[in-house]
Amino acid sequence: MDRREFLKHSTLGAASLGLLGLSLPAAAADAAKLVILHTNDMHSRIEPFPDNAAQWAGMGGMARRAALIEQVRRQEPHVLLLDSGDIWQGTPYFNFFGGELEYKLMSQMRYDASTLGNHDFDNGLEGLQKQLPNAAFPFLSANYDFSETLLAGRFQPYKVFEKAGHRIGVFGVGIKLAGLVADRNYGATKYLDPIATARDMVAKLRGAEKCDMVICLSHLGYKYEDEKIDDFKLAAGAPGIDLILGGHTHTFLEKPDVVKGPNGHQTLINQVGWSGINLGRIDYVFERGTRRPGVAQAAVLPVHTA
Amino acid sequence: MNSSFSGFLFGAALACISLTAGCQRPFYQATAQLAPVTAQPVSKQLSADPKAEATIAPYHQKVEETMSAVLGNAPAAITKNPGESPLANFVSDLQRTRASRELGQPIDLGVMSNGGLRAPLPAGPVTVGSVFELMPFENELVVLDAPGAVVQQMFDYAARVKMALSGAVYTATAEGKATNILIGGKPFDASRTYTIAISDYLAGGGDQMTFFRALPPRKTGVLLRTAISEHIQELTKAGKPVEAKVEGRVKL
Numbered sequence: 155m156d157r158r159e160f161l162k163h164s165t166l167g168a169a170s171l172g173l174l175g176l177s178l179p180a181a182a183a184d185a186a187k188l189v190i191l192h193t194n195d196m197h198s199r200i201e202p203f204p205d206n207a208a209q210w211a212g213m214g215g216m217a218r219r220a221a222l223i224e225q226v227r228r229q230e231p232h233v234l235l236l237d238s239g240d241i242w243q244g245t246p247y248f249n250f251f252g253g254e255l256e257y258k259l260m261s262q263m264r265y266d267a268s269t270l271g272n273h274d275f276d277n278g279l280e281g282l283q284k285q286l287p288n289a290a291f292p293f294l295s296a297n298y299d300f301s302e303t304l305l306a307g308r309f310q311p312y313k314v315f316e317k318a319g320h321r322i323g324v325f326g327v328g329i330k331l332a333g334l335v336a337d338r339n340y341g342a343t344k345y346l347d348p349i350a351t352a353r354d355m356v357a358k359l360r361g362a363e364k365c366d367m368v369i370c371l372s373h374l375g376y377k378y379e380d381e382k383i384d385d386f387k388l389a390a391g392a393p394g395i396d397l398i399l400g401g402h403t404h405t406f407l408e409k410p411d412v413v414k415g416p417n418g419h420q421t422l423i424n425q426v427g428w429s430g431i432n433l434g435r436i437d438y439v440f441e442r443g444t445r446r447p448g449v450a451q452a453a454v455l456p457v458h459t460a
Numbered sequence: 461m462n463s464s465f466s467g468f469l470f471g472a473a474l475a476c477i478s479l480t481a482g483c484q485r486p487f488y489q490a491t492a493q494l495a496p497v498t499a500q501p502v503s504k505q506l507s508a509d510p511k512a513e514a515t516i517a518p519y520h521q522k523v524e525e526t527m528s529a530v531l532g533n534a535p536a537a538i539t540k541n542p543g544e545s546p547l548a549n550f551v552s553d554l555q556r557t558r559a560s561r562e563l564g565q566p567i568d569l570g571v572m573s574n575g576g577l578r579a580p581l582p583a584g585p586v587t588v589g590s591v592f593e594l595m596p597f598e599n600e601l602v603v604l605d606a607p608g609a610v611v612q613q614m615f616d617y618a619a620r621v622k623m624a625l626s627g628a629v630y631t632a633t634a635e636g637k638a639t640n641i642l643i644g645g646k647p648f649d650a651s652r653t654y655t656i657a658i659s660d661y662l663a664g665g666g667d668q669m670t671f672f673r674a675l676p677p678r679k680t681g682v683l684l685r686t687a688i689s690e691h692i693q694e695l696t697k698a699g700k701p702v703e704a705k706v707e708g709r710v711k712l
Binding site: 213 | 498499500501502503504506507508509511512513515520526527592598600
């Protein structure tokens with residue numbers, strides 16, 4: 155079966171599975187499934203775009219997203235809900251409440267982790283510090299060094315989640331702040347090379363942390379023609395990441411991109427636009443019986459079309 | 461259907477990955493098969509989660525109340541149009557007065573492009589919401605110290621689109637050149653430096669004002685939207701209406 159044909163068939167299979175709630179085929183029932191749900195660049199879009207908006211009229215809205223996530227949670231025991239930054243800025247809700255409501259709603263939705271986008275610095279380090287108590291989820295940031303700022307010790311580079319009987323390592327990388335964020339808003343925060351940092355993360359998560367799967371929350375951006383680091387350069391420069399959930403460039407993708415690494419390893423790159431217009435979903439399956447330290451079999455299941 | 465699904469799922473072969481620098485042991489990964497559709501639209505077909513809605517409600521109410529708060533009254537709509545426009549005059553003037561107050565020095569010129577102003581101010585009550593629509597961006601008011609050569613480039617740019625500048629009058633020739641430039645009532649002096657109140661967006665070369673890019677902006681710490689809102693409030697406090705007009709800053 156050629157690849158195109160293959161995809162078509164697999165879409166059909168999983169589409170009906172997702173939509174109609176059919177029971178899993180016997181073989182799949184033995185497998186542990188991890189459902190990854192993700193967002194990026196939600197930009198304070200608490201309510202749907204107004205009906206008279208020039209673009210995206212009536213789309214998005216955090217209460218609807220919460221309902222969609224709840225719906226998935228009712229069907230799937232192992233869900234990892236992740237965000238790739240720029241939670242803030244874009245509607246009066248941020249101007250008036252400084253991001254309080256965004257964090258509260260994400261906490262209610264049980265986000266597992268996010269990372270910091272450039273706009274998450276828009277109220278300065280103090281603004282971030284003020285709102286952190288409203289976030290019941292961690293911000294993962296491996297390449298911003300906050301040690302000489304008032305946020306020293308407030309962020310962790312990575313977190314390992316035990317899901318579906320497997321260890322999932324998630325780390326975050328952010329974009330260069332100089333020139334993008336007003337100097338006073340990031341203060342003494344140091345930006346470290348995302349690729350070197352990501353290599354260290356992969357080594358640590360695959361090594362000492364014995365992770366079966368490595369996910370990177372990236373706010374670097376999808377693809378740049380110039381030298382600027384993007385998700386493709388990250389995938390190529392730091393092999394061993396299974397999935398890069400990107401942001402910053404507000405890129406809508408029909409499906410994740412694949413970057414082939416050494417020895418047949420593949421890194422998927424996905425991004426779901428902005429403003430919570432879409433909720434990303436990628437399903438991974440770990441085949442039962444093959445679990446030994448550092449061994450995972452992963453496949454991506456299509457998500458149903460709406 | 462099931463067979464193709466299973467084939468899809470388990471057709472993936474395990475692939476051993478050798479280590480890249482720094483790894484301590486080998487790891488394995490299955491070849492992932494891609495889903496053609498991995499994004500679910502958050503659309504009207506979904507009902508809203510009641511708990512989230514309840515969380516949003518008080519904030520929504522506050523936003524509505526704040527947005528509908530009246531800052532002042534405009535006897536006529538303040539509109540924008542190509543060339544010299546009432547709205548751009550209104551905003552560029554208040555930029556100049558506000559920047560002058562913030563930095564404690566006179567400011568020679570104020571610059572605001574029509575493109576940077578997103579909506580007219582309606583006739584009647586001017587609300588916080590009206591100002592948000594006019595200026596949704598988080599642009600900051602900054603001041604540039606522009607040498608004569610840059611100021612000349614700015615006027616040539618202005619002359620091509622018949623754009624007015626606060627603090628100046630000039631003649632735009634048919635060829636799109638700026639002549640008879642008066643700044644603060646005095647003829648333009650190419651040998652001196654002029655202060656310009658402008659948004660950080662335009663100062664950074666936005667709207668093709670690339671000639672500004674090399675100049676380091678002096679910050680005021682005031683958002684343009686805040687400057688607009690507070691100016692309207694000050695007018696109201698002084699018993700004045702919110703108004704602006706085209707007054708011949710650009711002669712043709």
